[in-house]
Amino acid sequence: MGASMKDIQNQHDSRRINIRKVGVKDVSYPVIVLDKAHRAQKTVATVNMYVNLPHQFKGTHMSRFVEILNGFHDRFTLSAYQCILEEMKARLNAEAAHLEMRFPYFFTPGNSEEATLARYTCRLYGTLATELDLVVEVDVPISTVACMKTGTAPALWGLATVAVRMQRLLWIEDLIDLIEGALAGGEESVPAVERACTVIAATLEATEALIWYKVVVKNPASSYASFAAREWPEDRPIHGSGSAAPILLTWPLAAPNL
Numbered sequence: 001m002g003a004s005m006k007d008i009q010n011q012h013d014s015r016r017i018n019i020r021k022v023g024v025k026d027v028s029y030p031v032i033v034l035d036k037a038h039r040a041q042k043t044v045a046t047v048n049m050y051v052n053l054p055h056q057f058k059g060t061h062m063s064r065f066v067e068i069l070n071g072f073h074d075r076f077t078l079s080a081y082q083c084i085l086e087e088m089k090a091r092l093n094a095e096a097a098h099l100e101m102r103f104p105y106f107f108t109p110g111n112s113e114e115a116t117l118a119r120y121t122c123r124l125y126g127t128l129a130t131e132l133d134l135v136v137e138v139d140v141p142i143s144t145v146a147c148m149k150t151g152t153a154p155a156l157w158g159l160a161t162v163a164v165r166m167q168r169l170l171w172i173e174d175l176i177d178l179i180e181g182a183l184a185g186g187e188e189s190v191p192a193v194e195r196a197c198t199v200i201a202a203t204l205e206a207t208e209a210l211i212w213y214k215v216v217v218k219n220p221a222s223s224y225a226s227f228a229a230r231e232w233p234e235d236r237p238i239h240g241s242g243s244a245a246p247i248l249l250t251w252p253l254a255a256p257n258l
């Protein structure tokens with residue numbers, strides 16, 4: 001009579017060595033994201049899913065990550081984001097769950113004179129331990145000074161990568177418009193990395209929807225690349241609250257019934 005198979009994944013591990021993170025990455029999956037103009041936009045995301053495992057478990061079935069993802073097929077929206085993290089944490093008996101998405105987002109910028117769609121790369125970084133922490137990140141191309149002033153066809157000068165935590169919903173389109181508006185109206189509209197970073201940071205800091213941001217502006221030159229970065233808050237209070245401790249995101253992730 002053959003011996004029964006052991007459940008290796010749930011077997012106690014006496015070595016007390018924590019596996020910091022285990023999961024799957026670069027999974028292509030169709031998702032639905034909020035669209036201010038059209039309510040919803042279908043796109044394809046590249047998804048990373050991983051968890052922090054306690055030391056008493058030797059591992060986990062990697063197929064479980066995709067099973068969880070497939071459970072939200074045709075309803076993978078931002079409103080389901082926290083539900084996916086909760087299911088990952090529960091089914092894998094994890095201390096924390098992490099879900100990252102990178103996806104192209106299309107819309108017509110507010111300062112565009114022509115009704116043409118622009119493509120932006122967006123990312124969501126979500127972590128659930130005791131509370132949900134969500135960071136929204138977007139890449140915004142920066143045009144040359146001449147293009148900013150004349151509105152001619154864009155000639156790429158650099159890239160601004162902006163990551164934010166929100167205390168209330170700020171549409172992706174509005175976030176991009178804020179960044180592009182800051183660049184277009186900045187001091188002399190000169191896209192030097194320091195000035196570009198400063199004007200974007202000033203605009204974001206004046207936006208009450210945000211509790212944290214990080215701005216990185218890069219300019220790839222022929223022989224080297226220059227960059228400037230700024231993060232807020234560092235050691236300053238958040239909007240005069242008297243506390244510089246990070247605040248976890250609590251704003252709704254989707255419109256009702258989406």
